[in-house]
Amino acid sequence: MKQQSGVSTRGIGFELEQLRRDAELTLQNVATALGVSISTVSRLENGKREATPEEVSAILAVLGVIGPTRTRLLDRARGGDGSGLVEAANPTVQSRTYLNFETRASVITDFELMLIPGLAQTPEYAHAIISAIQVDEGEPTIEVRVGRRMARQAILARSTPPAVNLILTEAALRLPIGGPKVMARQLRHLTDLCERPNTSVRVIPSTVAGHAGLLGQFVILDFPADRPVVHVEDRTTGLFLDDPALVALYRLTVEKLTTVALDEAGSVELMSSIAREFTASEEELR
Template sequence: MSGPKDLDPSSSPRALLGAELRHAREQKGLSQAELGQRVFVSGSFIGQLEAGTRRMQPEFARMLDEVLGTGGFFMRNCGAAAKSKYPQHFAEVAESEAQATAIREYAPLLIPGLLQTAAYARAVNRGYDPTAPEETIEEWVEGRMARASLLAHPTKPLLWAVLDEAALRRETGGRAVMSEALRHLTALVRRSRVIVQVLPLGAGAHTAMQGALKLMDFEDAPPLVYLEGVRSGRLEDDPATVTQLRFVFDLLVASALSQEKSLALIEALAEDYGHAEHP
């Protein structure tokens, strides 16, 4: 490999790091699967590193330098690619969202981050950490709104959300905040920017009662699935796992209200929240 330059942290470092990885691998005559075997990961994981949809951790950087003979290049530069304004367990997910061509999400307890208003995000983050300084809360809200700016593009990514009715009925931030949040949601639906379905409480037991689910597809990298818990989460790229959880999402869609009935319910709830007094 001809001596690559150190990455400029201001110029999409993960994408540049991925391009250098692809170049170094090809110079060695290795397939993604062959390189993956040598560093104890899947070939699809190597593909995601090369596409910039996964971040390179120091332990992988060290092994890649050893296998590819890159003179410590990846170790020197993986720190720049790992910088993020998001919590550690979610940083890679937020960065992957920005490159996804399609996002399918089931949200059991709250309106998903990409669909939140600033006021709703503020209430959610305050609920997460009641003792956090106000400036910290505002930083978190700013980060969440930056993620939501993905929807400024007229068509990409496709966002298909199945929201549990419980998430819409949990009064987060007060009735005015909920009314604004649901009106924002209906506006996105009405301009055909997102697909939203509501899983009604009357649906009873269903296939995703254990938690939230996010599936992401990419143009030039294998799909990912993100499973989230309390202040934790993990990305999965195992093809069998992704296939299984895609089926879970399909079952949720089948159990949910139609798009038309979902919109009608959300609009009715927004109108209800709009009243100053609870009926």
């Protein structure tokens, strides 16, 4: 049986591909400079073969990549068997790694405990969230981070978009992030997304006091020809997992969450009702 590539190996390859595109070089350009075949470079970029530190160093030299990016990728290439990846939660680096996986996924299953998932956020809601959680003045500006989050949503408008399954809690829908007007608009946006054939939103009602997702949010990313990846994030760490046993545990969690969630019609009805409540509240404040 063919050995599938590890999540770290795939992450390195995807980033090398993006760096090559940024440098406006073709596979042929890189292969010629290295004295190898195009298929060799392609397999490294696709994560089909683990790149040695020497190969990564050579490719980065051809691409003219220096400084922190070069150091980080070489450190990752020296990191071991490629079966998992832990990254410091740097808003630039980690979002790039996650984006590389997200843009290639055919199915995205996102459970959020207290927030609306990024792929479903409106600009106003995203701005309010990022404003609240950003504590490091050295991070990219709020506007830059909002722009990046909105850019991610372009995958939903592709000719063949991924299937997106969102599981939320009623508590997340009722948390007045940004105020009533922002929340009313956000909830209406969620109900609009439900009209898309590739998007599903399921809400766990507040009557369900305990459920399998209480430990926090996670995303399962499925791919047409590679192992699925689970992404778990907190303030300081981003964890990418593709061990089959661990992925199976998160899938079981999704099954249990889906069991206690409202069906799609009930979820839309609840979201619409809460949106009306926020609208009424906003009108009272005028």
